[in-house]
Amino acid sequence: MAAYIVRRIFQAIIVCVLVSILIFLSLRLLPADPLLIYITKSDAASYSPEMLDKLRHEMGLDKVLPLQYFDWVSKVVRLDLGNSFTFKQKVTELLLKRLPVSLHIGIIAFIISGVLGIIFGVLSGIRRGTWIDNVITPLSNLGVALPTFWLGIVLIYFFAFKWGWLPTYGYTSPFTDFWLSTKQLVMPVLVLMALPLCLVTRQARSSMLEAARQDYVRTAWSKGLSEKVVITRHILKNSLIPIITVIGMGVPHIFAGEVLVEMVFNIPGMGRMLIDAIMSLDYNLLQSGVLVITIVVVLSNLIVDISYSWVDPRVRY
Numbered sequence: 001m002a003a004y005i006v007r008r009i010f011q012a013i014i015v016c017v018l019v020s021i022l023i024f025l026s027l028r029l030l031p032a033d034p035l036l037i038y039i040t041k042s043d044a045a046s047y048s049p050e051m052l053d054k055l056r057h058e059m060g061l062d063k064v065l066p067l068q069y070f071d072w073v074s075k076v077v078r079l080d081l082g083n084s085f086t087f088k089q090k091v092t093e094l095l096l097k098r099l100p101v102s103l104h105i106g107i108i109a110f111i112i113s114g115v116l117g118i119i120f121g122v123l124s125g126i127r128r129g130t131w132i133d134n135v136i137t138p139l140s141n142l143g144v145a146l147p148t149f150w151l152g153i154v155l156i157y158f159f160a161f162k163w164g165w166l167p168t169y170g171y172t173s174p175f176t177d178f179w180l181s182t183k184q185l186v187m188p189v190l191v192l193m194a195l196p197l198c199l200v201t202r203q204a205r206s207s208m209l210e211a212a213r214q215d216y217v218r219t220a221w222s223k224g225l226s227e228k229v230v231i232t233r234h235i236l237k238n239s240l241i242p243i244i245t246v247i248g249m250g251v252p253h254i255f256a257g258e259v260l261v262e263m264v265f266n267i268p269g270m271g272r273m274l275i276d277a278i279m280s281l282d283y284n285l286l287q288s289g290v291l292v293i294t295i296v297v298v299l300s301n302l303i304v305d306i307s308y309s310w311v312d313p314r315v316r317y
Contacts, residue, residue, distance in 0.1 A: 008305045012298050019294045020076075023287050024069050076291070082284040086276060091288045094273065099292065101171055102262070102269035105185060106254045109192035114247045117197045121204020121243070126231060128209065136201060143198030148191055148257050152264040155187045169266035188261045195257065196250030203246040207239035214238070240311045248304030252297050 063071070075081065081091035124136040160168040166183050174181040211217065212235055220230045259271035266272075270289060277286040 004309055005306055008302055012302045015298050016295060019298075020073065020291055021069065023290050023294075024072060025065070027283055027287050028065060028068075072287075076288075081288040084277075084282055084285040086280040086282040086285065091284050094285065095270075095288065095292060098268060098270050098273045101267060102255075102258050102271060104174075105188050105192065105261070105267070105269065106251075106258060108185065109189045109254055110196070110250060112189065113193035113196040113250060114200060116193075117200025117247070118204050118243060120197075120201040122208055122231070122236060124201065124205040125208025125212070126235075133205075137205065140198040140201040140205075143194050144202070146194060148195070148260050149264060151194055152187065152191045152261060155190060156264070159187060171267045171269070184265075188265050188267060191261050191264075192254050192257050196247070196253050199250065199253075200243065200246050204239070204243050207242050208235055211235045211239045237311070241308060244304055244307055244311065248300055251300040255293050255297065 079092055081095070083089065084091050084094055087094060120136050120140070124133045124140075127133055156168050159166045166186055167180075170184055172181045172184055216238075217230065217234050220234045225234075255271075258269060259275060261267065262269045262271040263275060270293065274286065274289045276282070277289060
């Protein structure tokens with residue numbers, strides 16, 4: 001078990017290093033000069049070439065790309081992510097302020113989509129052909145095809161404008177006003193959990209139907225075990241590997257969806273911050289934000305890999 005976990009951790013570190021290289025190089029391929037972004041084009045006219053060269057040397061932009069990359073990584077290890085050209089703040093302070101907002105919304109959507117997806121998938125699988133299956137299956141297929149931004153607009157129209165039940169935008173910490181925070185989170189969470197919920201439901205239904213046809217399940221029925229024992233100990237337990245995989249894949253779906261959700265609902269989170277960084281070509285903020293999201297996704301995949309060995313002991317070997 002320990003060797004399996006160490007192997008997965010080592011692979012996760014390699015993935016993070018490779019992604020950091022891709023992030024660094026891809027941003028350096030952009031046509032804009034980061035120095036001109038830093039001092040703005042209007043101020044650049046007042047700088048002499050010697051002053052520009054001196055400033056470029058102070059920022060480390062005169063070094064070759066490998067040295068620039070190692071300088072950046074060494075600062076990342078020390079949690080020194082530089083300053084944002086757009087917000088005129090330290091990137092670390094911005095991330096500490098914006099990341100909890102996105103994690104708050106994302107974790108709630110992740111938990112609800114995973115739990116409800118398994119419940120709906122199990123109900124649909126064990127009651128195949130009944131009215132429950134005929135309702136859940138079409139809705140899950142429809143949910144996969146719905147665009148995120150369209151669903152958000154529809155929810156705003158009905159819940160905010162037509163019925164006036166929920167606020168249309170903003171974010172409030174639950175420690176400041178729990179009831180207002182809950183009302184503000186309802187629509188963003190519904191939008192974020194729609195796709196992962198439908199994917200988990202479809203996979204859970206498919207896995208349940210496949211496991212129900214196995215010989216060990218027929219043996220369990222022939223031994224006279226109750227339906228609850230057969231479903232929980234034999235069918236569901238042996239169907240968890242693909243279900244956990246799909247649940248883990250919901251993490252990048254949620255982070256990708258947060259970019260649109262935070263724009264639609266005007267939420268000051270990581271997604272909105274990255275959009276602002278892209279529009280203003282803020283190198284430091286953009287590469288640091290993408291790196292943080294990458295680490296979160298890699299950690300989630302690592303947890304999924306480790307959970308395989310807990311669900312199925314054969315994976316350890």
